[in-house]
Amino acid sequence: MTETPAAFGRRTFLIAATAVTVAGAAGAADPAGANPARRRQPATTSSRSVGAYEVIPLLDAAGPFFLDRQLAFPAATPQDWERAREIDPGAFGPGQTWQLDFRCFAVRGPRDRLMLVDTGVGPDGSPAGGWAPTPGHLPVELTRAGIDPADVDTVVLTHLHEDHFGWSVGLDGTPFFPNARYVVQRSEVAALAAGDAALSYVVDPLRAAGQLDQVDGSARLACAPGRSGGVRVVPTPGHTPGHQSVVVEDGHRQVIVTGDVLVHAVQLVDPSVAYRYEADPEIARQTRERLLAEARARRAVLATAHLTEPWTEAR
Ligand SMILES: [Zn+2]
Structure with a gap:
């Protein structure tokens, strides 16, 4: 990779990802289970209740990233790493x-509402397969959690990176959640470059099925009956142009499903530390600082995609 970090866009990411297919495949073919992350049990059971809502983590995959951590977060200091490790x-x-x-x-x-936030790396053969450490196993996790895909009424895609939309459709383009509307920011779709895998793999099939629901900015997905709160999406741009997060709240309790506003604990201890593949690092930093400040003020629980425990809090 010869580009400077600032030049890394979505397409470069894909190119970089292709270059590490060999390392990814080696991780996937790990019959001895030498990788501790692959031996860990999925954390399906550790759900959190927020008043009338239950938020359930579903681990699709786990393993090593294709870049060393200092390359992924070039500005992180030894002190940052030390605090992140804690x-x-x-x-x-x-x-x-x-x-x-x-x-x-x-x-x-309430009222049998069932929503999903993101759909992971997807099956063997999905676009993330070129670089993700293993194929995903979300269907097994759904079964374990007692969730029938046909009962899911809403799928929120925080953004259109390959490791977040993998199980949205099957390899033949059929929506995996046949009765769901798929909520994505219009600006996220609009920012996709021609030829981006997200267009052909997920956006076009969902649009053809009449299940793509593009929204602009904040949008309420559910109301808590008789109380304040509910479920809403909020724009959290920077990682990608139309990135969004999901706020679940009831009364004083709040869980924020962050998506990739932060992808490593090092960005919790120092929100100014950029992740290499942020589309706009400056906006990503502002978004991260704002979200973490709000989470601190509300004592919200953060539900993250890429930390190795589903729950954390703003420091
Ligand atoms: Zn991600």
Whole structure:
């Protein structure tokens, strides 16, 4: 990779990802289970209740990233790493390895509402397969959580990176959640470059099925009956142009499903530390600082996709 970090866009990411297919395949063919992240049990059972809602973590995949952590977060200092290790020791693999989870969340609410936030890396053969450490197993996790895909009424895609939309459709383009509307920011779709895998793999099939629901900015997905709160999406741009997060709240309790506003605990201890593949690092930093400040003020629980525990809090 010869580009400067500032030049890394979505397409470069794909190119970089292709270059590490060999390392990814080696991780996937790990019959001895030498990788501790692959031996860990999925954390399906550790759900959190928020008044009338239950937020359920669903671990699609886990394993090492294709870049050493210092390359993924070039500005992080030794002190940052030390503090991050205290928060998320599981993210620190051998040497400089970054171990990460690829996690989705389900939100169960009153009146049989069932929502999903993100759909992981997807099956063998999905676009993320070129670089993700293993194929995903979200369907197994859904079964374990007692969730029938046909009962999911809403799928929120925080953004259109390959490790977040993988199980949205099957390999033949059929929506995996046949009765769901798929909520994505219009600006996220508009920013996709021609030829981006997200267009052909997920956007076009969902649009053809009449299940793509593009929204502009904040949007309420569910109301808590008789109380304040509910479920809403809020724009959190920077990682991608139309990135969004999901706020689940009831009364004084709040869980924020962050998506990739932060992808490592090092960005919790210092929100100014950029992740290499942020589309706009400056906006990403502003978004991260704002979200973490609000989470601190509300004592919100953060539900993250890539830390090695589903729950954390703003510091
Ligand atoms: Zn991600």
